[in-house]
Amino acid sequence: MILAVDTSLGTTVAVIDADGRTVAEAASPDPLGHAEVIGDLLAQVARPGITQVVAGMGPGPFTGLRIGIAAARTFALGRGIPVIPVPSHYAVAEAATIPGRFAVVTDARRREIAVSVFDGTDADGIPNLVAPTRLAPHGAELEEPVIETVELSASALARVGARAITAARTLTGAEPLYLRSPDVVQPGAPKRVSA
Numbered sequence: 014m015i016l017a018v019d020t021s022l023g024t025t026v027a028v029i030d031a032d033g034r035t036v037a038e039a040a041s042p043d044p045l046g047h048a049e050v051i052g053d054l055l056a057q058v059a060r061p062g063i064t065q066v067v068a069g070m071g072p073g074p075f076t077g078l079r080i081g082i083a084a085a086r087t088f089a090l091g092r093g094i095p096v097i098p099v100p101s102h103y104a105v106a107e108a109a110t111i112p113g114r115f116a117v118v119t120d121a122r123r124r125e126i127a128v129s130v131f132d133g134t135d136a137d138g139i140p141n142l143v144a145p146t147r148l149a150p151h152g153a154e155l156e157e158p159v160i161e162t163v164e165l166s167a168s169a170l171a172r173v174g175a176r177a178i179t180a181a182r183t184l185t186g187a188e189p190l191y192l193r194s195p196d197v198v199q200p201g202a203p204k205r206v207s208a
Contacts, residue, residue, distance in 0.1 A: 014062045015178075016088065017171035018055070019069025020047045020081025021101035022119060026054045027167035028063060033175060035168040036060070042164055047080040055088060064094055067174030069101040069167075071190035072119065072127040072146055078189040097174045098185050102129040104170035105162050106140035114143065116157040124151045126161075127192055137180035139173060148192045 014036060018026050024047045027038035037058035041050045068085035071078045089096045102117040106129070109115060114132045121127040130144035149155070177184050 014060070015065045015067055015171045015175055016058070016063045016085075017067040017069070017099075017167040017174060018051075018081050018085040018088070019101055019104065019165060019167050019170055020051070020077045020084075021069050021071050021073030022162070022164050024050050024054060024081065025165065025167040026051075026058050027171055028058050028060060029168055029171040029175065033172045038166070038168055040164070040167070044074075044077065047077050051080060051084045055084065059088075063092065065089075065097055065174070065178060066094060067097045067099050067171050069104070069165075069170055070098045070185050070188075071101055072121065072129075072192050073101060073189075074122065075189075075191060078191070082189060097178060098183075098187055099170055099174045099177065100129070100142075100146065100185050100190055101165060101170065102127070102131075102146060103140050103142075103173045103184065104165040104167070105160055106131040106142075107169040107173050108166060109140075109160055111158050111160065114157045116155045116159050118155070118159050118161045120163070121148055121192060123193075125149065126151055126153065128153075128155065130157055137182065138176045139180070139182070139184070146190060146192065
């Protein structure tokens with residue numbers, strides 16, 4: 014069985030079996046309460062027999078992604094099982110019913126959207142990303158049909174992860190997919206104060 018954890022939008026977790034069927038799924042749509050709900054949601058779905066953890070790697074807000082990825086890594090470390098990183102937009106693309114090219118769009122805040130362009134699935138059954146994920150202004154005209162979403166399915170994310178495992182593929186690196194730098198900056202040298 015595979016556990017998937019994603020906090021790129023709300024907080025969602027799921028367990029699928031070897032056939033890709035959902036065994037358990039729990040979610041909270043609150044885009045700000047990840048730390049408050051992640052433990053309870055994991056407790057609802059966790060069961061013996063989980064052999065891998067799929068972590069949704071974004072795009073998403075800095076703190077939200079960190080919470081989900083840390084929870085996925087901690088769960089995996091506690092059980093001595095691997096973590097498979099998967100970009101979060103792949104979950105939306107996996108469930109898409111639009112033929113041909115389409116764009117997955119999520120709110121990136123600050124009057125921007127995160128856009129990933131897919132074109133069907135590849136030979137391994139994994140959504141075929143044809144343009145790197147990027148930021149665009151809210152209301153930007155896109156050439157492709159758009160799937161705009163405010164939530165995603167952890168079960169769909171787990172199915173993408175399962176296909177990547179079967180095909181021995183890595184879909185992304187271990188670092189979250191941040192599309193902009195965090196707001197926090199290193200402080201400069203202290204200013205002189207005259208007496």
